[in-house]
Amino acid sequence: MNQIKVNLDTTTHTHYKIHIGRDIVDRIGVILNKGDWINRHIIITDSQVKTLHGKRVLDTLRKMDLKVDLIDFPAGEPSKNIQTSLQLVDSLIALGADRHSALIALGGGVVGDMTGFIASIFMRGLPFFQIPTTLMAQVDSSIGGKTGIDLPVGKNLLGTFYQPQAVFIDLTFLQTLTDLEFNNGLPEILKYGIIEDSELLRTLEDKTEAIRARDFSLMERIISKSCRIKKRIVEMDEKESGLRRILNFGHTIGHAVEAESGYSLSHGQAVAIGMVCAAFLSEKLNYLSSKDRERIESLVKAFGLPYRIPKGLGTKALLARMTKDKKKEGTVLPFVLLKKIGLPFINGGVPEKKIQETIEALKA
Ligand SMILES: NC(=O)c1ccc[n+]([C@@H]2O[C@H](COP(=O)([O-])OP(=O)(O)OC[C@H]3O[C@@H](n4cnc5c(N)ncnc54)[C@H](O)[C@@H]3O)[C@@H](O)[C@H]2O)c1
Numbered sequence: 001m002n003q004i005k006v007n008l009d010t011t012t013h014t015h016y017k018i019h020i021g022r023d024i025v026d027r028i029g030v031i032l033n034k035g036d037w038i039n040r041h042i043i044i045t046d047s048q049v050k051t052l053h054g055k056r057v058l059d060t061l062r063k064m065d066l067k068v069d070l071i072d073f074p075a076g077e078p079s080k081n082i083q084t085s086l087q088l089v090d091s092l093i094a095l096g097a098d099r100h101s102a103l104i105a106l107g108g109g110v111v112g113d114m115t116g117f118i119a120s121i122f123m124r125g126l127p128f129f130q131i132p133t134t135l136m137a138q139v140d141s142s143i144g145g146k147t148g149i150d151l152p153v154g155k156n157l158l159g160t161f162y163q164p165q166a167v168f169i170d171l172t173f174l175q176t177l178t179d180l181e182f183n184n185g186l187p188e189i190l191k192y193g194i195i196e197d198s199e200l201l202r203t204l205e206d207k208t209e210a211i212r213a214r215d216f217s218l219m220e221r222i223i224s225k226s227c228r229i230k231k232r233i234v235e236m237d238e239k240e241s242g243l244r245r246i247l248n249f250g251h252t253i254g255h256a257v258e259a260e261s262g263y264s265l266s267h268g269q270a271v272a273i274g275m276v277c278a279a280f281l282s283e284k285l286n287y288l289s290s291k292d293r294e295r296i297e298s299l300v301k302a303f304g305l306p307y308r309i310p311k312g313l314g315t316k317a318l319l320a321r322m323t324k325d326k327k328k329e330g331t332v333l334p335f336v337l338l339k340k341i342g343l344p345f346i347n348g349g350v351p352e353k354k355i356q357e358t359i360e361a362l363k364a
């Protein structure tokens with residue numbers, strides 16, 4: 001089992017641990033039992049995770065003599081909204097939750113974001129724990145303390161920064177993920193390798209097949225590496241005032257492609273395309289060597305991820321999503337670019353024209 005300590009300079013709790021391993025769930029009870037100001041736990045999960053894993057987690061925790069309940073909501077991003085949040089709050093009140101209760105987010109990023117959000121505001125804040133069950137949540141959304149829900153006009157518009165008491169990453173959850181969901185988490189791992197860690201990048205290149213086959217010990221190493229990278233960046237910039245923005249590598253064009261595809265492309269697929277675009281743009285602006293750009297594209301290809309913008313997506317529409325409809329000529333955009341692999345930087349003023357040319361060049 002791996003343990004990573006996250007140190008944050010906040011007033012409430014200054015650090016928490018990320019526990020990573022196989023069958024961690026069996027050990028959660030012991031750790032939860034230590035929080036003596038907490039006298040009960042309420043698991044929040046979604047309908048699918050409840051069916052697949054709810055009983056096992058509930059039984060395991062109850063066996064440790066913990067008072068635990070479980071509530072759920074329909075799986076999927078459309079649930080990550082204020083109505084569902086209020087329904088969950090009603091259920092918490094009906095269960096008699098109070099300031100000595102703790103919430104446990106059991107699920108992917110949707111469950112984690114919404115549970116964290118509720119935990120941060122219910123009765124002015126309850127402690128909460130994360131048990132991320134998707135690869136995306138295990139390497140990205142469960143770390144860093146961003147919570148949030150969507151509004152009809154946009155994603156993640158209501159939210160808080162609120163850190164969990166602990167994160168428990170159990171690799172056995174990966175077994176029940178569909179290929180689509182597993183692959184959805186991979187691009188964020190590729191991103192960490194590209195922006196931060198040449199050793200991780202080499203592992204990704206050398207062990208592509210074993211990773212795609214979800215080899216447990218390899219995944220344990222890779223997930224824990226990913227968590228360490230995100231944790232280090234978050235520790236330096238908890239509230240995303242600067243450095244943390246490098247985590248958006250591949251996300252500027254990625255987000256536009258994801259939305260413009262009507263979400264038929266997953267976030268991960270869109271970020272894979274976005275990273276190839278960001279590398280292309282970095283080379284075009286004479287920062288990145290063509291060798292490094294090709295290496296990034298090959299990596300994305302090797303994982304069977306998309307690396308071209310679907311032809312059907314309009315360049316103008318994509319640009320409009322990025323510029324938020326600033327119609328002026330000569331618009332410039334902030335962009336996370338690379339000077340070389342392992343050296344990202346934020347360029348505050350990439351001309352829209354260059355982005356347009358990149359999009360055109362990478363359509364297929
Ligand atoms: N807070 C952050 O920093 C941050 C970072 C990245 C993404 N996010 C958010 O995360 C969300 C996406 O997360 P996600 O990709 O995990 O989506 P998700 O939570 O919707 O999970 C995807 C699907 O997988 C199912 N699932 C979960 N665990 C499973 C398991 N072990 N076996 C089988 N099926 C399982 C879920 O029921 C769901 O249907 C978005 O809302 C995004 O905004 C937040």
Ligand SMILES: [Zn+2]
Nearest residue numbers: 188251267271
């Ligand atoms: Zn992402």
